[in-house]
């Protein structure tokens with residue numbers, strides 16, 4: 001029992017510090033937890049607001065807590081080893097993706113309904129907007145009646161395309177005309193059509209390493225070859241490595257996520273993104289930017305897609321509502337002016353158009369301000385989950401484990417001790433009722449044999465914590 005003692009010699013603000021420290025030390029307050037507001041703490045501790053503020057500022061200096069703009073003070077995550085920068089390499093060679101059989105097994109795991117879902121990147125499920133979206137869809141159905149059952153146009157519902165254009169203007173300061181947006185069946189179809197618009201079988205496509213496994217499966221399915229470009233856990237694609245790759249190989253297109261990547265959860269600094277655009281412009285190489293996570297930075301700062309940094313560069317941007325609103329709606333988009341005719345032809349040929357009811361619903365979700373409100377609620381939940389998961393890795397996994405420090409999104413990337421076989425860990429985890437994603441599927445050459453990706457895109461609960469403890473124990477056994 002510890003309470004503020006106004007008769008004691010110790011300064012009151014010091015006593016508040018001790019009180020908070022004790023709560024952190026005994027686990028009552030955990031990494032990612034929000035501290036009581038200044039006013040609330042002042043009332044409950046019986047001290048003034050300036051005294052609490054002084055204590056919180058000192059705790060911030062001690063790196064025990066951190067202030068988040070317009071949100072309050074949170075317990076910091078301490079401990080854990082950061083990822084290391086990749087060593088300079090001679091550009092690798094293009095190759096076919098070799099991970100098809102493993103990919104099929106991973107998807108079997110992901111699709112299993114009863115597993116603890118640490119294997120699927122599903123950020124919006126951490127705080128689903130189900131009620132609001134259902135209400136919105138009902139309203140749309142009542143208003144649109146028969147129309148909502150019909151075909152959408154090839155490019156998609158104009159109101160949704162206008163909302164997406166406005167969203168870029170409002171959040172990323174970039175202008176794209178609604179006529180230069182094509183609605184697709186999720187981000188995956190956006191990536192597929194973009195690739196088909198600019199490359200053919202046998203062409204070389206540069207990807208970040210590690211990269212989203214769905215990209216690799218796509219490149220492989222189209223008979224194209226992937227080449228890996230070293231990627232830094234704090235700054236994204238290493239531009240010197242990319243330059244070497246472009247000089248050495250006939251790269252047709254780069255498929256990068258510079259706004260927020262998967263699995264590293266890194267944002268390329270704005271200055272580097274400008275240099276990237278200039279470099280690709282110089283080489284005449286296309287950039288297909290995968291921007292499906294761009295709205296999901298924890299600090300709410302929307303990075304500007306490369307699309308808006310140059311009129312001359314060949315850039316196609318792919319987005320999606322799967323990560324922010326509803327993956328089951330299967331609604332994504334392509335934004336590009338240069339390739340619009342080809343994209344329109346491909347969209348018509350491959351899938352005619354995308355679901356109209358879902359498009360009308362999302363258009364209204366955006367227009368009503370519900371999307372922005374939902375994102376404001378979702379981001380802090382994801383950040384808190386990330387901190388809790390990192391803290392559990394630091395506590396329960398082998399001491400040498402290295403952990404990414406995502407600035408947004410819903411996944412952690414772990415490097416386990418070198419001799420831990422992540423595919424073995426994956427198989428054992430499935431048997432124990434937990435899905436995870438093993439590292440080799442994030443690289444065309446099956447690197448990352450001792451890496452895993454864990455998702456925190458679901459409500460944090462007892463099951464999640466038990467799964468993390470189990471994984472930590474098993475990782476220790478495999479490392480022994």
Ligand SMILES: Cc1ncc(COP(=O)(O)O)c(C=O)c1O
Pocket residue numbers: 121185186187188189212214257261262290292320321322323327331332
């Ligand atoms: C980086 C990245 N791009 C694209 C996609 C595909 O998005 P969608 O579900 O909208 O097809 C995903 C989904 O996991 C992803 O992680």
